Amino acid sequence: MDWTTTINGFRHYLQLERAMSANTIDAYLDDVAKLRQFAEPLNLSPSAVTPANLQDFLAWINGFGLSAYSQARILSGIKTFYLFLSLEYGLLENPTALIQAPRLGRKIPDILNITEIDQLIGAIDLxxxxxxxxxxxxxxxxxCGLRVSELVGLKVSNLFLDVEFIKVEGKGSKExxxxxxxxxxxxxxxYLNDxxxxxxxxxxSEDFxxxxxxxxxxxxxxxxxxxKDLAKVIGLKKKISxxxxxxxxxxxLVEGGADLRAVQEMLGHESITTTEIYTHVDRDYLQSVITQYHPRA
Incomplete structure (x- = not known):
């Protein structure tokens, strides 16, 4: 069981059986490439990697200053790799089974208020x-709350503007x-007509x-x-993408009282837990209101 053969097989597994997007596949392969970079100087094949080796690997990538989130994501890719080896090669001992990912806090995403959005769009030279x-x-x-990959992949044939809907292809080619x-x-x-x-x-490219x-x-x-260029034009200090x-x-939507399940569907989140982070943003806003206006705050 060598690295080149198993990684090629892993790529096909992600493409055909898991139907993952090209970007996700690249990320998973990059995760395994990091493990290979660590293991080969130690003459370790994929099947020879032990839990102790993985603990050393995590310490190794931590030395590069990667965030806990990045380390957890890399470990997730490697866990998927060893799941594949168990299924495809009958690997009996999975070295990732007892390895725990770094603890992650729930990061509140940066957002723009409506004034900032209007300023950004208003700065465009029409x-x-x-x-x-x-x-x-x-x-x-x-x-529409699209991912950037969904935006650039949007098709003319998937626009139903007469009924105000669009069809997008999300992660894992899910529509x-x-x-x-x-x-x-x-x-x-x-834009389309003029x-x-x-x-x-x-x-x-006719349909894009x-x-x-x-x-x-x-x-x-x-x-x-x-x-980024529009943010510079209006002098926006927030780090945005x-x-x-x-x-x-x-x-x-959440601040306006939208149902969380509806927001989940629109965003294409598999789990509502992912969507729930936006309720924390709303709570931060409510806390700021109390701090600003309540006499006992």
Whole structure:
């Protein structure tokens, strides 16, 4: 049982049996590559790794200054790898079975208030085709709470604007219907009918909604750059990314009294526990109100 063969098999397992997205597969393979980097100088094959070796491995990656969250995620990828070895190769002793992940606190995500969102979108130069695209893109990002991968992968054939729904492909290629408000739908129509229709489209990219100047789908990195540049224009001090719009979407819904199950469905969370973090954001807001206004606070 060697590293190259088992890692190749692991890739196929994640692709075919687990139907994971390309980004998730890359992350899992990177986790196992780290273990391989640690184990090979010790002449350890995958089956020869012991719980003690894994404890040393965790101490090793901790030395790189990785956060507890990053360490836990790496361990999760390695646990999946050894589950695969048990299923595929009949590995009897799973060295990860008794290894506990670092304790994680529940991190409250950074969010934008509606004024900050309006300022960011208002800073877009609408005199250019790219500006009209960016406005539609950020309105959809905030109006639907999409992941950036879902945004760049959005298809024209999956837009049902007449009934105000869009279909998106989430993690693990799972599809879901997400409502789109009239405001976001309005600017999406303007982009499609007044800008995109006049743009040359690269062969094979005809069905993608958001295109770059060359007629190819926008990349995730490009969306990050667009958001970062807008933050600089308005002098925003918060550290934000496209995902901040998703956090803001969920937080604003919860603050407004939306049902948590409905928010879970719109975000595409498998577990409602993931969605519940947004109730903590709301509690922080309520606590600040008490502190500011209550005479005994």
């Amino acid at each position: 005199s250019t085709p790219e500006g009209m695209r960016n406005k539609a893109m950020l309105e959809v990002l905030y109006g 879901r219907l997400v409502p789109i408000g009239s405001h976001a739908a309005k600017y999406l129509r303007i 800008v995109r229709i006049h743009q040359p489209v690269k062969r094979g 909604v958001f295109l770059n100047r060359r007629g190819a789908p926008l990349t995730r990195v490009m969306v990050f750059i667009i958001v 496209p995902h901040t719009f998703r956090h803001s979407f969920a937080s604003h």
